[in-house]
Amino acid sequence: MPYVSSRARILSVCSALVVALIAVAALAPLPITIAVPGLTANVLGSNNGQPVITIAGAKTRTTSGQLRMVTIAATEPNASLHLTDAIKAWFRTDEAVMPRSAVYPGGSVQQINRQNAAEMKQSQDAATAAALRYLHMSPSRVKVTLKLADVGGPSAGLMFTLGIIDSLHGNGKGGDLTGGRRIAGTGTITADGTVGAVGGVQLKEQAARRDGAAVFLVPQAECSDAKAITPAGLQVIPVTSLDGALAALSSLNSGSTVPSC
Structure with a gap:
């Protein structure tokens, strides 16, 4: 019978324990969610057969181009995800743990x-x-209704605002804010026009490019995230306010220099 040293026996036992622990860790559910690029929707168009923006009390205009709000999709809160799922997502650019x-x-x-x-x-x-407020119109006279089914959260604020302005006013010179382009963007907004960060920007960029956008408006506070993995063919423009977003679109349409992350 071959001799086995005490050290070899200890290493053998420890190795078995490590393997067992790894197996348990791989099978144990983790408190994580995996997010992926979600749907996008043109706020100048329709969603589920209904116009996203409906305005009463003021004359609206026919628009061209698109203003697309973007989302991320996440696994359900009760989904059972494991270490193997996290490792797989970690090495993908279209998934985030x-x-x-x-x-x-x-x-x-x-x-x-x-x-x-x-x-x-x-x-x-x-x-x-x-x-x-930007258009100097009274909310007591102009009624705006926004409908976007199956989407929640505050991150479409900027794009809703641009959509309302384009529907009522355009660029103020008879043209569209979009210049006929397909423009996507994300960001919260306050009544005074301040644009705020939202999160999930890298996945939202991918959703925007997937659905044909060539320009992406992003809160300036998230520029570092946005430029880390920018899809080919997507121009990322940072903004901090409604005025800044409108100025950037005007510069884009006139061929002038546009801010960049």
């Missing part, structure tokens, strides 16, 4: 959906206020 608590901060799925709907409503109200 995120703490579940960052995407779903608590509560039931119904509560989360209600919260997302409330944030979307608040975003729409702020977008309407910012657009009418």
Whole structure:
């Protein structure tokens, strides 16, 4: 019978324990969510057969081009994800591993959906206020209705605002804000026109490019994330305010220098 040293036996036992621990870790569910590029929607067009923007009390105009809001999609809060799922996503550019608590901060799925709907409503109200304020129109005379099914959260604020302005005013010279282009973007907005960060920018860029956008408006605070992995053919323009976004679009349409991340 061959002799086995004490050290060899210890190493053998330790190796078995390590293998067992790795197996347990690989099979144990983790508190993570995997996000991917989500849907995009043209706020100047229709969604589920209904116009995204409806305006009463003021004359609207026919627009060309597109203003696309973008989203990310995430696994359900009760999805069972494991170490192997995280490792796979880690090495992909079209997937991101995120703490579940960052995407779903608590509560039931119904509560989360209600919260997302409330944030979307608040975003729409702020977008309407910012657009009418910019156009010097009274909200008591001009009524704006925004409808976008199956989308929640505040990140479409900037694009809603630009869509309202384009529908009512265009670029102020008889043309469109888009210049006929397919423009995508993300960012929250406040009633005074301040654009805020939203998160998930790299995945949103991919969604924008996938759906044909050549220009992407991004909150300036997220420039470093946006330029880390920029899809080929997508021009990324940083903005901090509604005025800045409108100025950038004007420069783009006139062929002037446009800000870049």
